[in-house]
Amino acid sequence: MPKMKAAMAEGYTRARADNIGVCIGTSGPAGTDMITGLYSASADSIPILCITGQAPRARLYKEDFQAVDIESIAKPVTKWAVTVREPALVPRVFQQAFHLMRSGRPGPVLIDLPIDVQLAEIEFDIDTYEALPAYKPAATRKQIEKALNMLAASTKPLIIAGGGIINADAADLLVELAELTGVPVIPTLMAWGAIPDDQPLMAGMCGLQTSHRYGNATLLASDFCLGIGNRWANRHTGSVEVYTQGRKFVHVDIEPTQIGRVFNPDLGIVSDAKIALELLVQVARERQAAGTLRDYSEWAARCAERKRLMQRKTAYDNVPIKPQRVYQEMNAAFGRDTVFVSTIGLSQIAGAQFLRVFGPRQWINCGQAGPLGWTIPAALGVVAADPTKTVVGLSGDYDFQFLVKELAVGAQFRLPYVQVLVNNSYLGLIR
Template sequence: MSFHIFDSGTKGAGVSKGQFRNREGHHAPHACHRRRRPRSREGRHHLRLRSGPAGTDMITGLYSASADSIPILCITGQAPRARLYKEDFQAVDIESIAKPVTKWAVTVREPALVPMVFQQAFHVMRSGRPGPVLIDLPIDVQLAEIEFDESTYEPLPVYKPKATRAQAEKGLEFLLSSERPLIVAGGGIINADASELLVELAEVTGVPVIPTLMGWGTIPDDHPLMAGMCGLQTSHRYGNANMLASDFVLGIGNRWANRHTGSVEVYTKGRKFVHVDIEPTQIGRVFGPDFGIVS
């Protein structure tokens, strides 16, 4: 990748730059993941790598970012367009390799498309469930000159679905009609910077909270309504006991991962579920809840 791409990408308020001393690219996405994780959704990280093995080495890091809903923009260098698909030196089809572990992966083949591709990338990686995107730039596309008026650029609005009043009321009906309710708090609450709202909901309703591993920190460990963690790993005995004693579970921003649920049959037996998540395909993926809300 041309160094002018690296330098120009760090020009602007609040943009810092770091270089990794190893040739392989596998450390870089993990570092972006780690720096981004404690922050709110509005934070973002850009990652620039050279072509070939640096791109393929980062795939595990992109998968981790995808699994943990971390928005990372990855930019890879590429051989000239005329040398693609000819087994040229380091001309790896990184677009096809990265597609299964990113929200969007694209090789830009026309220089005039570069501004719009970046506009779309920022929109995709932050809309709905956040996640990584990859832009692959052939060297001749990087070096091409285009006409672009920066003053006319406007970011695309980020899509964030919201529950309707009717949906919220129905979810609350489930909660208020139960005798031993629980809230399962997932990492989506942290991504939405909504931990304080989660604690407020728990305090107003008096409902105990069980955080998942990715949702750990949504409620302080010493809070009276912190009911422990349950599952196969990072669990507490009292957390498992509280889950088994419940008759209703409100899951917010979680994905019912098997390390949290253990046996789905045991986990779901004798209790009702309402699942709230920003990603529609998460609702019903592990088991069908009694009611689902995309928000």
């Protein structure tokens, strides 16, 4: 099923740095079925390449069998969607596709190939082919120094880590910055694992659903937030008025139009997360050597104590079993390197509240779109990308039912993973 292919490609991309998952489908409904997967990838800044077949060029726009205008349909949910009308363009279209997927804010591309274009013969020298370099905007030293000056003027600062840090493969730099400055970190759901859950400066997640009580309390106690690679999503902020009141904000993001979209920060910096973090670490080291870094140990200790005191109970003995106990047992059963995959629903919300994640790309979650059925194919994509990992899918009953047939794909291609089904037989989040 093409929807499954797109989700599997997404899982493949998310599993390892620099991966790009590719899915291929035929004409007509094969392309339209990919649209949900393209929306999911676009919303979460995940590069995947979808390739579709098409009717012969002479039959386009004549309402032929399965000759849908997939280029127009896919454009709103891709960085680029194109029907290739000249065979000689094929190498350059693919070259441009990979350039666009990796440049700026990452995202998906769809290439539509009419059957006569596919069958044409062209001259192409693979030995002289070179990939186009990806463009990544970079913060300046002046911007970074101002951001650190604003941080130094605060008494209760936080770093808000977004999924852009995972995409940029910059989790180590995030932890280094936190340890250099002594500033606690609140990751968004898309960045969960960028700083290990048991790292003393991991202050918990905040927001409406996938959050921790201590994370919310710490956010409300803060007076400054340095957001890196995040988009201030409503599930993270809750009420924007409450979230922003009484604190200053610096927002670092690779996409210029994200800065100011939800609220106007006190300082906006357009930059790739890794490039910005490298410069933040460099300037922080210089200030540490000069003895000018502010001491935030008392604030960090209060955040850690809040985290210790506000843990929720999970050791229930109820029959039927309570969900809290399910996640307690999952934490005990699976090791520190386990990769959890989930999409949406009460099972996913509770998973984010109770599970423990200790590294980047160990919580793979469909953030903005949340399509039911995403978990199983995405988990298969993760296994395909790294068969050495223990992969655990987490679903409610309806997410599981949507694409349960794709378990046969895992069996056919020997893609083993563990699927946990939290079954309340209720469609709880929808109801």
